[in-house]
Amino acid sequence: MVSIFWADKMVDDIIARVEADPTLQKLVEQGGYFVYDEKTPSGEIHIGSGRGWVIHEILAKILRERGKKAVFVLSSDDHDPFDKPIKGKPEYDQYLGMSFRDIPSPVEGYKSWGHYYFAKVTDKFKEYGMDVELASTGDDYEAGVFNDATKKILDKYTDVQNIFEEIYEKPYEKIPFNVRCENCKKVATTLATKWDGEFVHYECKDGVVKWANGCGHSGKISPYNGNGKFPWKVEWAMKWPSKGVIVETAGKDHFTKGGARTISIRISDRVLGYPPPWPSTATEEGPGYEFFNVGGKKMSTSKGMGSSFAELPEHVPAKILRYLMVRSKPSSVIDFDPSRKDDLLLIYDQYDMTERVYFGKEESERAQELKRIYEFSQIGPILKEFPPQITLRHAAVAAQIASKNDDAIALLQKGDVPAELSKEHVAYLNERLDAARMWLREFAPENEKFSVQETVSSEIKEQLTEKQQAAAADVKTFLEAGDHDEQTLFEEFYKICEKHEIKNSEFFKGMYLILLAKTRGPKLAGLIVAIGKEKVLALLEQA
Ligand SMILES: [Zn+2]
Numbered sequence: 050m051v052s053i054f055w056a057d058k059m060v061d062d063i064i065a066r067v068e069a070d071p072t073l074q075k076l077v078e079q080g081g082y083f084v085y086d087e088k089t090p091s092g093e094i095h096i097g098s099g100r101g102w103v104i105h106e107i108l109a110k111i112l113r114e115r116g117k118k119a120v121f122v123l124s125s126d127d128h129d130p131f132d133k134p135i136k137g138k139p140e141y142d143q144y145l146g147m148s149f150r151d152i153p154s155p156v157e158g159y160k161s162w163g164h165y166y167f168a169k170v171t172d173k174f175k176e177y178g179m180d181v182e183l184a185s186t187g188d189d190y191e192a193g194v195f196n197d198a199t200k201k202i203l204d205k206y207t208d209v210q211n212i213f214e215e216i217y218e219k220p221y222e223k224i225p226f227n228v229r230c231e232n233c234k235k236v237a238t239t240l241a242t243k244w245d246g247e248f249v250h251y252e253c254k255d256g257v258v259k260w261a262n263g264c265g266h267s268g269k270i271s272p273y274n275g276n277g278k279f280p281w282k283v284e285w286a287m288k289w290p291s292k293g294v295i296v297e298t299a300g301k302d303h304f305t306k307g308g309a310r311t312i313s314i315r316i317s318d319r320v321l322g323y324p325p326p327w328p329s330t331a332t333e334e335g336p337g338y339e340f341f342n343v344g345g346k347k348m349s350t351s352k353g354m355g356s357s358f359a360e361l362p363e364h365v366p367a368k369i370l371r372y373l374m375v376r377s378k379p380s381s382v383i384d385f386d387p388s389r390k391d392d393l394l395l396i397y398d399q400y401d402m403t404e405r406v407y408f409g410k411e412e413s414e415r416a417q418e419l420k421r422i423y424e425f426s427q428i429g430p431i432l433k434e435f436p437p438q439i440t441l442r443h444a445a446v447a448a449q450i451a452s453k454n455d456d457a458i459a460l461l462q463k464g465d466v467p468a469e470l471s472k473e474h475v476a477y478l479n480e481r482l483d484a485a486r487m488w489l490r491e492f493a494p495e496n497e498k499f500s501v502q503e504t505v506s507s508e509i510k511e512q513l514t515e516k517q518q519a520a521a522a523d524v525k526t527f528l529e530a531g532d533h534d535e536q537t538l539f540e541e542f543y544k545i546c547e548k549h550e551i552k553n554s555e556f557f558k559g560m561y562l563i564l565l566a567k568t569r570g571p572k573l574a575g576l577i578v579a580i581g582k583e584k585v586l587a588l589l590e591q592a
Pocket residue numbers: 230231232233234235238253254263264265266
């Protein structure tokens with residue numbers, strides 16, 4: 050059986066559904082396949098939300114590949130209220146209950162708190178290779194995009210109440226609308242008391258929510274153009290007909306039976322008369338996507354490292370994070386722990402295998418699927434020619450011998466990397482070397498790290514046995530006699546060990562002490578070739 054890339058299967062399903070439903074067909078004729086996602090910019094945004102963005106943008110890309118009009122729009126839910134005090138920032142407590150778009154930015158140069166945190170992620174989209182159009186839910190409210198749906202919902206708010214009661218199995222008496230108080234600007238502290246067909250009557254008071262106090266103001270106001278907002282589950286449904294959303298999935302936590310999606314699809318269907326977006330139907334939520342767990346507790350505490358979408362690329366290249374999200378079916382959890390031994394090395398090896406399959410250098414039963422994974426993992430254009438692959442570990446060795454990438458590439462060219470390199474292959478090698486340097490800095494275990502010594506210290510000399518010194522002298526003589534490659538060096542090491550009746554492990558230990566001031570290191574023959582004869586001879590001379 051041919052294995053098919055998950056997003057191709059999803060797009061099959063999306064198109065089949067639209068083509069079977071005249072209402073959806075009409076919507077698509079009007080606005081194309083509108084793929085939508087949204088996020089509250091309350092603070093640092095976790096990489097798990099990024100997983101949803103990657104899923105959505107790939108679906109839109111494949112729809113376009115198939116000749117459909119499709120766009121992916123990510124909206125900042127910046128009209129949502131600030132609902133949790135921020136640790137260590139008591140000066141922000143006064144804004145509790147206000148929209149994120151009305152709260153001052155923690156960093157200068159941004160219109161609001163919401164604008165700052167949304168920009169923090171969107172500034173990274175290029176690095177992640179994301180093709181996204183941006184929107185602001187608050188701007189859409191103000192521009193009147195939601196006015197029609199707002200009237201529909203308020204006119205039929207008892208139907209909305211019934212849906213809540215049916216699902217929660219308890220009375221729901223609120224009019225589901227939050228006015229933005231004309232006096233104190235808070236949206237969370239207002240209670241709507243009446244909808245008269247033109248105005249929402251409201252009171253801003255204590256006790257509406259536990260975490261913010263009202264100002265005591267009461268009045269009436271038109272609900273349109275951003276004067277208020279719907280609570281989240283109602284707002285979710287309200288946006289679908291307003292924007293013409295055809296596709297919108299979300300994390301599986303929103304898709305539990307009786308959760309946000311259950312409510313929103315019923316409101317969409319029964320109150321607004323709009324078919325809920327794929328993967329839901331009017332009666333079934335469909336599946337949400339799984340979590341993206343980073344590192345577990347160990348990493349977040351001991352390394353002081355966040356797993357936010359914006360900050361993770363400082364520790365792991367965005368390209369590899371994207372690859373993880375592309376290759377994993379949305380129904381499976383991503384458990385990523387770059388500090389776990391060999392985890393990143395292995396992921397790079399798998400990425401490289403995918404690349405070999407893409408370029409027809411390796412066969413695989415999953416070739417069709419792997420080629421798609423490779424395509425959608427790219428940031429920018431796909432390489433024109435198969436690159437001179439080097440493993441992350443190999444790149445790390447070169448990167449530790451040569452502090453500049455150009456020198457490291459010259460070293461690699463003594464091995465399997467060709468002497469003539471195209472511009473894109475130089476860029477490829479630079480990228481791999483940068484990734485290796487990042488790995489060495491962030492996660493590589495001690496036994497992968499080394500630095501070539503400038504001199505052999507007296508402490509090191511004291512540690513060397515007579516046999517180790519004699520063997521090292523023979524290596525020196527052998528190197529002086531001519532130029533050698535890894536293979537001839539390797540063979541000579543064993544002859545030297547036999548001659549001096551020294552165990553191989555003892556011999557290697559002595560050589561690593563001389564070259565690296567450590568008892569272990571990367572493969573010795575390769576290391577000697579990489580460091581270069583001159584420098585090795587200078588160190589052996591001192592031993
Ligand atoms: Zn107020």
